[in-house]
Amino acid sequence: MTTTDPAGQAEPEDTEARTPPSGPALSANTFIGPTALQVGTGNTMNVSYRITRPLPLDAAADELAAAVGLRWEKEAGLRRLLEPAPLPVRWQVSDRKLAGRIGAGTAEGARARFPPLPGLAAATREDLRRGGGLRELHALYGGLASGRLLLVGPPAAGKTAAAVLLLLDALRYRANAAPESRSRIPVPVMLSPHGWDPGADSPADWAAERLAREYTLFRGRDGRARALELLGSGRIALFIDGLDEVAGRLRGAMVSALETADFRLVLVSRAKEAVLTARRARLGGGVAVALQPVRPDDAAAYLLGPLPRTPPPAWRHLTRELLEQPGGVVARALSGPLAIALLRDVYDDTGPVDELLDTGRFPTPRAIEDHLLDHAVAAAYTARPGRPRPRHSPETAERALRHIAARLTEQGTRDLSWWHIPSWTDHRPRAAALGTIVGVLYAALGIAVLWQLTDPLWAVMYGTACGIAGGVVAGRAGARPDGTQPLPSAGWRDIFNPSTVRIGIHHWFWTGTVVWLVFWPRDEPIPLWLCYLSTVPVGFSATLVCGRGYELVAGTFIGVGSGSWFDNVREHHSSPPVADTRSIGPWDVWLHHVRLRMLLGLIVGVAAALLVGPIAVWVHGFPGGLASGLLAGVWTALLAGPVGNLGVATALTAVQLAAREGTPVRLMSFLEDARRRNLLRTTGPVYQFRHARLQERLSRPAQDPEPEPGTRPVRPPPDA
Template sequence: MGRRGSGSGIPRQSAGNTHYGPVNLQTGDHSVQNNYFSTTPRSPLDVAADTLADAVQKQWEDEAGFRRLLEPAPLPVRWRVTERKVAGPPAGATAVGTRARFAPLPGLDPLTGEHLRDGGDLKGLHDVYGGVASGRLLLVGPPAAGKTTAAVLLLLEALRYRARANPTDREHIPVPVLLSLNGWDPARERADEWAAGQLARKYTSFRSRKGHDLARTLLQKGRVALFLDGLDEVTGRLRAAMVSALTSAPCRLVLLSRSLEARLTAKKARLSGALALELQEVCPRDAAAYLLHSRRASSSSAWQKLTRHLQDRPGSAVAEVLSRPLWITLVLDVYGDDSPVDELLDTARFPRPRDIEHHLLDHVVTAAYTPRDGYPDRRPRHSPEIAERTLRHLAARLAEEGTHELCWWHIPTWAAPRPRAILLAALVGPTFGALSGLTFSYAWGPVWGMLLGLLTAIGGGFVAGGLHMRFSERQPLPSAGWRDVFTPFSLTVGAGIWTVSACALWYGYQLRGDPMPFWLCALLTFVWGFAATMVSGSGFGIVKGTLLGFGSGPSFAALRKSDRAAVVDTRSIGPRDVWRHHIGLRLLLGLTAGSTFMLWQIPVTAHALGWRDGILIGLSTGCWTILIPCLVRNLAVATALAAVQLSAKEGTPVRLLSFLEDARRRNLLRAVGPVYQFRHSRLQEHLTRQRAHLPKA
């Protein structure tokens, strides 16, 4: 605080009092003016909330600019209360007084039925979000209705409203955060715990342990509002579990879903007190204004002709097409300022709305993979030609299989397995043969060692190649993460077997009069505990048959189907996460299985033949135990090798899984649990027809 005189030459004075000011006191000529300023420190929650608001605003303003949602005005958003049976009656969400779960945001009125009667626009949507007493909002609509677009625009409107508020009111206005439901297991994590983890991963200010706790506190105190996208990308049973868990979330919620999936979910579980709003088609006048304003000031005659047509003939084919945000933004992507956009009005070429949509779909992939000025960090890794060729191939494959689901673990069946089997045999056989030959050399001499090592290499390669050839047929997905392998039941069984085995071995040696240290007994019997853990869980499929290359019957977990729910029914996890699990965790489990076997094999063999032979024999058999599950029987490895084959034959990207994830980020694909789908079935059908009409090489 400083005190400053009104005239020159007056020295500055300071005061030690603290006021919520400034407060000025001045009397007489040449008197001293005292300025008092507040020095009350801001709370850590206020600082964290403002920091988060700045980061979220920067993130989504950049995303909205890339999606052409703000140039120069936001894309129109229209809504009304839905008549679909996806939530309870609106009266349950508009309760006021003591029944209200959330007070209206400062400056907004409590929501009443009067506000909902005629629907509204983006500003009205924010009023609903901030005034609904239940704090629960459900946005639904058909495919391409612009649900994510509406959520992004609502989020930015909420951030601007918060920024305009005074500091006292700002404490009561939550920071909206848009998250995908991917990765949440509602059976293991509360909504606020999961959301706190997501904030810690996405925003640097929450990445420490203290930051994670701060994020959880913000959520529990209602200082963050969750905008949750992707409910329709989750499988049926899990959707109901998520909706049930979200009912008790301590913060405001905005949940997005396609209408069909929302209706199916509501049959099993409903978001308590939620107000369900359905997004409406964009009216021709709004579409015309947005398209015209999105061009430069002196729009070409073609754009002016199109916009006049939309206003004068609202029932025309082009007006029907441009009633959905998807097609509006696609028109902006396809046609530049001076492009002949008025060709869409040619009724001879485009007599029906479907004809216009097909024409735009011809350019959708090119538009998604064309670099945009001002966004160097979003420059596509693949050219439009490669992207379109790859997506056409994928669409044709799915059409041949009669499905809309792209399961990456089925990709190995799209390429001949023999080249992969030969490659893996060439890797596994010599490695196993070299270690075996070294063992035989110490036992019977170098000549026999080389001969037997060569035979072992040939036999090992033949068995390894034969095992991989089984991937010529579709395989089920064995697991999607460590939770599927190390279940509570399997860990309990493994720990019990290990304890009993170690105690029995120690006691047996005690009875023989040849005592063995308990730590050595525990080390020798660890393999039995680990094996029991793997056999009693889905990890059995990772290590079965690794000694001789042949299976040994079903695992114990197969007899307990109630404890082995499908992956997609236990949690929401994306395809790339599942693939990384098989590349990483399965490799780790294979190494653990081989190392565990060596820990048992080496001491046992050394006790009979000596440490040198024990180590060599243990290394050779352990090597085989590691290589089979890590390389030969790993679906992720088979998929990566098949992608290389497809690249050589079809011209698709070598890193096919990375391409699929990139296409998902560009809104061409979506993920439903561990599988990919084309975001719009019309796009899949269109790409399939395109490939069918291409000339055969």
């Protein structure tokens, strides 16, 4: 392309003026332009560009959306919600008295509390009457004037699965929106109400604390403040799943507190518990929608989807029964996503699935569901093409899960808190083993060190005495019953936050100065550099005592002050827990205890050796001082490392359970594997059985085993 000057001469266009300036790509920016302005006689072109940088909160919301999407895409894959295509989600407005009037939710003729999301229309009464599927559910979520949606249904109705699919749809809708509209579309975040005390924390404070624990974006006080800003500005919408698992009075208090929340809400609950909650407290402006049973034609299409074009006869018989007898036993049993998913897990493509048509063996829908639940564990741990090879046999897995289910049912809970596992066995064998190991190590070290300093007989006597004393103390320390909930993370930033580090430096400087002044009048005063070197552990221990690492030094001689006197200091200077990973679950917390807290325990031992050794060497000479520092360091490292470590106690308990109950030795690894196989799930820092009915079924006393699927096949009906 060329331009013409006033003299009529053709000249090439100034392409450099039309090309945007080069440089690094700007992510999540808004570009407006180019704008061309031709001035003068037509031979000059000025091009202006305007680049609008995203606001800090918008950038934080975008980063949070990416983290949430990554987490729940993975979770949806574990639940097999995306592949094959999920069962259709259908809903209708609940006819039960679960919330206020519908008019309060749609705010027709009144001022809406939340405007519709960009690109969506305001929800109306007619929309609610029609009901619909997942697409209409998202439109209701984004167009409801009250911003309060209750998703209810009977047990095993697929409530959590529907909430996960809705969350992923909301994330995709936000990602596809125009940049100028994206800031007005909140990021959906799913949380569990586990651990929330509505009498102590407002909904925003509680949500900000949970976000700080689960996402690195919100680490530290600044991160928590950023989370509060996102919540207060409506850039986050909360999906709260598991409200029905909270005690009645506490559940009512939570619902009452959520009425004042400044962000959109989606509450997921069983219908029965929602009705009981509504008698105490109703969510103002909330609209309750109930998930509908799976239609027989949808169930048949889902079951036949992964099969060849010409399905095996057994599957044709079953699906024909579904379609021809929509009110029959099989159709009623397969009216929920749980039973349908279990059916695909228990029976492979060539399995005798038509044995479920035997009304003698399976007279009721409950009998079919029990049959599927009884074989769920074996199906999950049976090797199949395209799936990871199981690490445990079906018999071992079922034995372990039965023991766990019985324990939880006996305690009246669904939460498997791994730090409570040490209470499942007698602590005395564990304490004896730990004391013996520590005693032998300490005695051997004491004899080896003292052998060079004194008579061999005295070395053996003193070393043995040290070993016995150390073993007794370690055994008593390791025999403590299960502790309280551990830190959500034992990360470096949790323990060495700037506030506690400043306290440690202050203590180190003044302690070193005082030690030098005390020894200065001697004939041979200790050098100032040695005083500061030997008092470094004082600053280190002060950092731990005043922060979240106080448990590491409690009970050791460098942990003086780690009792209740320092509680107020610790509360003031400890920052909110920080996660070293994108999301924190039970496995992550256990690994933090076993790995990082063990390493910190060794560092505490080094600090003790450094506290005692240098001055002892200066006063008593090299051999004696070195021996004193080495013995003090090893002893402290053992106490601060493995002896008081909840992760180690859990691992030792797993060995006891394996010897007594036949459960896997690596119990925590087994629990994580069971989660990946869709038998367990995580709720915050605890495990739960994926379905309450599965825990109920496994907790029953062992009876005569039911025949494996297909061992007593029923004669199939004639093929059509």
